[in-house]
Amino acid sequence: MYTKKVMDHFQNPRNMGEIEGASGVGTVGNAKCGDIMRIYLDIEDEIIKDVKFKTFGCGAAVATSSMATELVKGKTVKEAMEVTNKAVMEALDGLPRAKVHCSLLAEEALQAALWDYAKKNGIVIEGLVEPKPFEEHEEEEEEF
Amino acid sequence: MYTKKVMDHFQNPRNMGEIEGASGVGTVGNAKCGDIMRIYLDIEDEIIKDVKFKTFGCGAAVATSSMATELVKGKTVKEAMEVTNKAVMEALDGLPRAKVHCSLLAEEALQAALWDYAKKNGIVIEGLVEPKPFEEHEEEEEEF
Amino acid sequence: MNKKIYLDHAATTPTKKVVVEAMLPYFTEKFGNPSSIYEFSGQNKEAIEEARELVAHAIGANEREIFFTSGGTESDNWAILGIAENYKSKGNHIITTTIEHHAVLHTCEYLEKNGYEVTYLEVDKDGRVNPNDLKEAIKETTILISIMLANNEIGTVQPIEELGAIAKAAGVLFHTDAVQAVGHIPIDVNAMHIDLLSISGHKLYGPKGIGALYVRKGIKLRSFIHGGGQEKKRRGGTENVPAIVGFGKAIELAITSMEAESKRQAELRDYLIEQVLERIPHCRLNGHREYRLPNNANFSFEFIEGESLLIMLDMKDICASSGSACTSGSLDPSHVLLGIGLPHEIAHGSLRISLGEQNTKEEMDYLIESLIVIVARLREMSPLYED
Amino acid sequence: MNKKIYLDHAATTPTKKVVVEAMLPYFTEKFGNPSSIYEFSGQNKEAIEEARELVAHAIGANEREIFFTSGGTESDNWAILGIAENYKSKGNHIITTTIEHHAVLHTCEYLEKNGYEVTYLEVDKDGRVNPNDLKEAIKETTILISIMLANNEIGTVQPIEELGAIAKAAGVLFHTDAVQAVGHIPIDVNAMHIDLLSISGHKLYGPKGIGALYVRKGIKLRSFIHGGGQEKKRRGGTENVPAIVGFGKAIELAITSMEAESKRQAELRDYLIEQVLERIPHCRLNGHREYRLPNNANFSFEFIEGESLLIMLDMKDICASSGSACTSGSLDPSHVLLGIGLPHEIAHGSLRISLGEQNTKEEMDYLIESLIVIVARLREMSPLYED
Numbered sequence A, B: 001m002y003t004k005k006v007m008d009h010f011q012n013p014r015n016m017g018e019i020e021g022a023s024g025v026g027t028v029g030n031a032k033c034g035d036i037m038r039i040y041l042d043i044e045d046e047i048i049k050d051v052k053f054k055t056f057g058c059g060a061a062v063a064t065s066s067m068a069t070e071l072v073k074g075k076t077v078k079e080a081m082e083v084t085n086k087a088v089m090e091a092l093d094g095l096p097r098a099k100v101h102c103s104l105l106a107e108e109a110l111q112a113a114l115w116d117y118a119k120k121n122g123i124v125i126e127g128l129v130e131p132k133p134f135e136e137h138e139e140e141e142e143e144f
Numbered sequence C, D: 001m002n003k004k005i006y007l008d009h010a011a012t013t014p015t016k017k018v019v020v021e022a023m024l025p026y027f028t029e030k031f032g033n034p035s036s037i038y039e040f041s042g043q044n045k046e047a048i049e050e051a052r053e054l055v056a057h058a059i060g061a062n063e064r065e066i067f068f069t070s071g072g073t074e075s076d077n078w079a080i081l082g083i084a085e086n087y088k089s090k091g092n093h094i095i096t097t098t099i100e101h102h103a104v105l106h107t108c109e110y111l112e113k114n115g116y117e118v119t120y121l122e123v124d125k126d127g128r129v130n131p132n133d134l135k136e137a138i139k140e141t142t143i144l145i146s147i148m149l150a151n152n153e154i155g156t157v158q159p160i161e162e163l164g165a166i167a168k169a170a171g172v173l174f175h176t177d178a179v180q181a182v183g184h185i186p187i188d189v190n191a192m193h194i195d196l197l198s199i200s201g202h203k204l205y206g207p208k209g210i211g212a213l214y215v216r217k218g219i220k221l222r223s224f225i226h227g228g229g230q231e232k233k234r235r236g237g238t239e240n241v242p243a244i245v246g247f248g249k250a251i252e253l254a255i256t257s258m259e260a261e262s263k264r265q266a267e268l269r270d271y272l273i274e275q276v277l278e279r280i281p282h283c284r285l286n287g288h289r290e291y292r293l294p295n296n297a298n299f300s301f302e303f304i305e306g307e308s309l310l311i312m313l314d315m316k317d318i319c320a321s322s323g324s325a326c327t328s329g330s331l332d333p334s335h336v337l338l339g340i341g342l343p344h345e346i347a348h349g350s351l352r353i354s355l356g357e358q359n360t361k362e363e364m365d366y367l368i369e370s371l372i373v374i375v376a377r378l379r380e381m382s383p384l385y386e387d
């Protein structure tokens, strides 16, 4: 059900772990499935020097966190804002329909970490809004 | 579904045909299945000298008419009265449940022929009642 | 002739060897539950989706519109009961015909006991529905029209496209029982304006116990068998993978050979009809001469009774039937033959011959000769004949 | 280890080779419609009746009380919807439990939308129904009690005899979903006071797409799938002869080997449970320690999530599941685990191991070692673990 890339990132997750004294930490949870994701950012001069994650979740959740961290590593904060769930999914060659919400979790965790960094440093990141407690994303489902 | 005896009598029906100027003729029909049976009797001195039948009906109907005629041939009228549907069925080693009514047809046809004979000759056969137009015999069936 | 001559393909067909072979791995090796998460079961999910495409392709549908069921009967029940319930707020009137299969008729009768009104359209002497009758029967409250594509006893094919167009124009959903038609005559659900369509595997050289319901996209249809999330939550129950695979294979083969095979069978059928009508007196063909299934011939022989005829044919190693197989235990004359206006006693003496891919001209000749002898013999026995 | 280790027998079992062999002739040679009149089909009718006897025998019933269906799901639907309708004049209240299979739960929910009242009995932390709760739940209007014999996720076996006796004393019909129990633990419908019982073929090494409903003599039960006169007019549709034959064969084999096999599997199960609980911290066994299916073990590992666990096991060629197969596509945590009181996040990290006839002690050891590594690795990834 998962693509090769997803399976690869699931089996060999990149950047798994924690950063002590991180510049920003974001933790989000998905009300729908109960899964939880946390991303740690180490930012210097607006550049993401290091990034780590921890995930309690499905295979897609692990793979999207891994991929999301890969995509932002070494990037500027501004570039990191472009790492949406869509970008993550594309980088993974797609996800099953019922797993789209897992990639949203990654986007949200990343933005929550950026928000935390911005707040701590009293700066404003363009386009970034305060993360709300992660809400249910209804999957597209036929109703009868 | 049929016993060997039934199949034998169906394939090689005994006494099939007509008797011209018969002493008694009985025709009955089964309202349930639409089948029709006719029995011809040639009676002399209370003895059934000859008997023939014609049947429009299922395999069991043919076999029971054949067996019924066999059972009464050469018998006295009184003895013929004992040839019930049960006797015919037994002689055939049984019939499927849904086919019990076919043997009733044979009994009825025989008695109708006897009644015709009795009426023509102004005699009374003990135990014989006027045949009514054959009525539906409900098969035993589970109802929901 | 010393082998069985099977002439009852409308009752059921043998499962083709290649179909059985396609099924076999799914019993013992690839046996996994397709809903399971591990790779081992993923292949089964794929196999199901391939079969679904093949079924969809056979009737010009999209694979997302195909739902697997346990057979034609379940498909009919689901379509009718489901629509009746989902569209209850729109009305309670259903239109069908007097000559439907019992899977449709008994379902409609059940609905009648539960507050629905059903109109049973009469058919003409050849078994065809008059499109005008359908038009006139439609009311404000009509929510479903269910008319079979081809009749299982007399083989008559309905003017489905015209009937479908009438339904469409009136905004009423149109279901057709195509169990006898799929794989025998061309079907296109869009050209024919069909909203729901029933198929069965074992009528087209696939396995028994599997079928499908086509449900046009956008139609609300509650699930009929509630359970797990299978078939997009519309039909619970662990998927019958081997049967689904076999069904897909069989329908693919049937569609591929349909044109040539139906032509060949129609020729045999025509030869049979011509010979029987010519050589056996007091005999009639039931069903429409032209609009009929390529593999169906249905005769009535006056003065004789069907079961006796069948047993005598059986003794000559010929397998045929008098009406539908599933009611051959019953004593009532066929509702289809009564529906086309035959009197009881003639309806009783009917014979259905339904051809298949293995049947030959030699077999037709043997059948014809056998029939001549048997009919004569039974008439000799019949008190009706000389009357 | 380089072959698949299949540990998901509660999802489905392979069809045994001998079972497939018993089925084969009925596809291609003895393919006739059992309702047909000719001799060729007579053998199929007999084959069906033999299978019916074997099924009846397995649960201490009479063969006249066994009706073939398309599987466990249909049996559950039929029993519940049928009784609900047939006994409507007596009342509209049904009692079941919170941990039933979706085939029962979704059917009950459907009834709730249609004017019925359903009480869902809670179970204790081990998944058992308290007989007193049942007693108290019965009302004047109660017409049916449906409680599964053994749970498909946690393996808990209910005190069915006691529950049945309560139903009987109250004059309420008692249905049990025995899909996971038949062939695994002894069942006697009379001793257990069961009025209706659901069975499925593919859970006991028979084919998919076939099942049965036991209906005690004298119980009114409308047909659920309307059609031809099959199954004494209670279940329409051409009989699935090969599957019925295979089902009969499989249930016969299962019953014959049940005593020895369940003992053997229970030993493996106990070894597995003991090792896992001892060697993996923050881990619990779900379901009753004693009253459980011989082949079921269900664990929750704190701080980790089920799907990841299953995929990692799959990568080690181990096929297992987290809950029931048919909802593994769903994201909701198992209603059964919630039903026994587990919090969401723990219910998420559960693993069901269901053993079969081929599994060995070596496989258990491999599973245990794999689990130790995988659980550790996933916990390392988990933001919950060190919190």
Ligand SMILES: Cc1ncc(COP(=O)(O)O)c(C=O)c1O
Binding pocket: C236, C237, C238, D010, D070, D071, D072, D073, D074, D076, D101, D103, D148, D150, D151, D152, D177, D179, D180, D200, D201, D202, D209, D210, D211, D326
């Ligand atoms: C307890 C229980 N009931 C019912 C079913 C449904 O059976 P089937 O898959 O044969 O429809 C299953 C398995 O899927 C089950 O485990």
Ligand SMILES: Cc1ncc(COP(=O)(O)O)c(C=O)c1O
Binding pocket: C010, C070, C071, C072, C073, C074, C076, C101, C103, C148, C150, C151, C152, C177, C179, C180, C200, C201, C202, C209, C210, C211, C326, D236, D237, D238
């Ligand atoms: C026209 C028609 N509809 C429905 C059915 C029922 O199909 P199945 O036997 O697959 O349930 C049949 C055959 O039995 C049929 O001929």
Ligand code: FES
Binding pocket: A030, A033, A034, A035, A057, A058, A059, A060, A061, A099, A101, A102, A105, D331
């Ligand atoms: S993160 Fe919840 S299912 Fe994937």
Ligand code: FES
Binding pocket: B030, B033, B034, B035, B057, B058, B059, B060, B061, B099, B101, B102, B105, C331
């Ligand atoms: S005489 Fe009518 S069915 Fe036998």
